[in-house]
Amino acid sequence: MNDLFNELEEKIQYKFKNRNLLKIALTHSSYANEHNLENNERMEFLGDAVLELSVSKYLYNNDKHDEGILTKTRAKLVCEQALNIYASKFDFAKYIFLGHGEEATGGRTRKAIIADALEALLGAIFLDSDFNTVCNIVYELFIPYIDLALENKDYKSILQEKLQSEKRNIRYEIVSEEGMPNDKTFEAVVYMDDIIMGRGIGKSKKEAEMASAKNALEKEAR
């Protein structure tokens, strides 16, 4: 168990003073019930608010949109799906303690279990240190994907606005798809009327389209 803790601490670049907090954060209720331990649900309650404030601070400082847009963007960045994206980047699911039944029925791939445990991990770091420390860890672990989400939104809307004012039509097309089912790469092109304006790749169709929009804008700027 200590090896797993060391490995996880190495990945998140944080060493717990009180490892019991880390253990609780990783303890799903199914494991807690089997071993008569405290589960991670109360810590998830706390971590949820830690994540919310970390992301809010980041958006306040880096996104100049009004409050309505910020609220929508925040909801997107702290939702179950987003948490699963962040978690997948450091293979977080393997560290969760699951009961036998839950393990047997695929609990380790269940999005709610993974998202809740990741929030609990943030709650545990917060209790073990302070807000600034956990906020910086959120930024280290999540920012590349937060930036992507923000960037994507900007590039698509910028391109859309730009081309609408010129009364041109745009459409996106996925032109290739490579790799294993759980690790695909897509390539997209964006057409203006019938001319290819940009190309981009990404780990999802949407990401690839966004990258192609960015590429088109970069070409325009030159």
Next chain:
Amino acid sequence: MNDLFNELEEKIQYKFKNRNLLKIALTHSSYANEHNLENNERMEFLGDAVLELSVSKYLYNNDKHDEGILTKTRAKLVCEQALNIYASKFDFAKYIFLGHGEEATGGRTRKAIIADALEALLGAIFLDSDFNTVCNIVYELFIPYIDLALENKDYKSILQEKLQSEKRNIRYEIVSEEGMPNDKTFEAVVYMDDIIMGRGIGKSKKEAEMASAKNALEKEAR
């Protein structure tokens, strides 16, 4: 304007390094529009998350209920109505900058305006200092009322559980009501079957009932 800022800083026991942050926090969009200034809406977005984490931390440390109950209690403690209770305790509404039209149509008593500005104030303190500082201010300003909410919930549920196990019926009755419309005091009694078990007073009917439940439990304990 500086006199008002000094007075507010004195009340919240926090001196801004950057008073421009305080000014933005107090600037409602109606005033911002009239004077071409930044309004407090983005800061409210941030302050909302500051309040959420402050209250979450408090509940995590002081309320041993499970996550479902904590989530419900948190929602109650950060809602518009709760924010208006906190704000009324230090006459916060008077410090908000309102446009002429908004002022003329009663904006200074509008619950949403007051709640939003109070959240923005927390956002401003957070930006000017750090999470610990603003969290302690939340505790100083709000805790007496947070505790009341928690206490109330406990007394009512404790009495309810206690009497249900004894198969007794309870009912509450408001027996008096005194004072001006905006500053009333209520008195409640709680009956077990047809016997008065406790009496209590409060600033609302609910508060009075809660106090009577507490009184009933205290009598039981003797």
